[in-house]
Amino acid sequence: MSKRTVQFKIYRYDPDKDAQPYMQDISVELEASDKKLLDAIVRLKTKDDSLSFRRSCREGVCGSDAMNINGKNGLACLTDIDKLAQPITLRPLPGLPVIRDLIVDMTQFFKQYHSIKPYLVNNDPAPERERLQTPEDREELNGLYECILCACCSTSCPSFWWNPDKFVGPAGLLAAYRFLADTRDQATNERLDNLEDPYRLFRCHTIMNCVDVCPKSLNPTRAIGKIKDMMVRRAV
Amino acid sequence: MVNRHVVGAHYGLRDWIAQRATALFMAIYTVIFGICALTLPELSYDAWSGLFSNGLMKFATFLFFLSLFFHAWIGIRDIWMDYVKPAGLRLVLHLITIFLLVGYAGWAAQILWRL
Ligand code: SF4
Ligand code: SF4
Ligand code: FES
Numbered sequence: 001m002s003k004r005t006v007q008f009k010i011y012r013y014d015p016d017k018d019a020q021p022y023m024q025d026i027s028v029e030l031e032a033s034d035k036k037l038l039d040a041i042v043r044l045k046t047k048d049d050s051l052s053f054r055r056s057c058r059e060g061v062c063g064s065d066a067m068n069i070n071g072k073n074g075l076a077c078l079t080d081i082d083k084l085a086q087p088i089t090l091r092p093l094p095g096l097p098v099i100r101d102l103i104v105d106m107t108q109f110f111k112q113y114h115s116i117k118p119y120l121v122n123n124d125p126a127p128e129r130e131r132l133q134t135p136e137d138r139e140e141l142n143g144l145y146e147c148i149l150c151a152c153c154s155t156s157c158p159s160f161w162w163n164p165d166k167f168v169g170p171a172g173l174l175a176a177y178r179f180l181a182d183t184r185d186q187a188t189n190e191r192l193d194n195l196e197d198p199y200r201l202f203r204c205h206t207i208m209n210c211v212d213v214c215p216k217s218l219n220p221t222r223a224i225g226k227i228k229d230m231m232v233r234r235a236v
Numbered sequence: 237m238v239n240r241h242v243v244g245a246h247y248g249l250r251d252w253i254a255q256r257a258t259a260l261f262m263a264i265y266t267v268i269f270g271i272c273a274l275t276l277p278e279l280s281y282d283a284w285s286g287l288f289s290n291g292l293m294k295f296a297t298f299l300f301f302l303s304l305f306f307h308a309w310i311g312i313r314d315i316w317m318d319y320v321k322p323a324g325l326r327l328v329l330h331l332i333t334i335f336l337l338v339g340y341a342g343w344a345a346q347i348l349w350r351l
Binding site: 158159162163165166193194195196197198199200201202203205228231232235 | 252314
């Protein structure tokens with residue numbers, strides 16, 4: 001197989017050296033085994049080792065290599081290199097402070113995630129083995145528990161850009177519904193109270209950018225709708 | 237103190253439902269109003285004011301305007317919430333919006349009951 005050369009345009013910013021971020025034009029020759037965008041970026045790093053990015057599992061499980069690829073958020077390790085228009089433009093996730101190159105500060109994102117208490121609350125004494133659910137009840141958690149917290153969704157959400165400190169964002173709300181939907185959880189009321197707020201939940205204007213970008217094909221908008229359903233059922 | 241973010245005003249759901257309910261009412265009214273206007277015998281001032289001399293029509297139309305203004309209140313407040321960061325400025329904008337909309341509602345009543 002002949003060697004392929006791929007053109008890149010990459011957002012570069014090293015706060016210790018650069019006064020301003022800039023776009024770097026660079027190309028790299030790929031090996032036949034390089035299939036995904038992440039392979040190409042790793043290859044690129046052998047050429048310019050100052051390029052910084054996060055990655056770990058390289059198979060869509062850890063959620064660390066989320067970035068803005070040709071204008072759309074996604075995971076580099078799940079993106080086919082041959083399907084991308086060149087030059088491939090890479091930028092850090094929008095809306096979060098840049099630490100360096102493609103690495104962003106996720107503090108705000110995780111703060112919102114933690115604010116919804118992403119763990120089971122059950123005050124009954126723990127059973128000897130496990131808390132059982134019926135298969136139907138367990139079914140409810142499908143499409144919710146698979147989230148890998150890559151932040152592709154929240155950083156593509158205009159409501160999160162404008163109010164990252166107050167709006168929980170699609171990832172956090174999907175996680176919130178994951179525990180609201182769990183029959184073993186006993187904090188339903190507290191969880192709904194926690195979100196019954198013009199900012200935390202109701203900043204969502206159903207723009208659906210989140211659904212469009214989720215690399216795990218999850219649907220935060222639907223989860224947000226179901227939280228609203230629960231609130232309505234509780235209130236009327 | 238400046239870094240403490242305060243959220244938890246418990247009116248998110250109420251306004252969200254109100255936004256939908258007012259939209260629904262406006263849609264229904266628009267259909268009914270369309271039918272009434274199209275079935276007028278002639279387009280003259282007399283026919284027009286005759287339509288609005290009906291008490292039920294006055295009532296429904298006034299409700300339409302109230303729905304419109306309440307719907308507008310939530311929508312415009314959303315814009316202030318999304319884009320205006322300083323809380324003081326936001327409060328001023330909220331107040332101006334409320335004053336304007338309440339004024340419009342009074343004006344609408346005056347026009348309707350004059351017809
Ligand atoms: S919902 Fe999807 S896009 Fe959002 S954090 Fe989870 S996996 Fe990533
Ligand atoms: S649907 Fe809601 S959470 Fe998703 S991108 Fe739009 S505003 Fe954000
Ligand atoms: S490297 Fe783990 S999700 Fe891409």
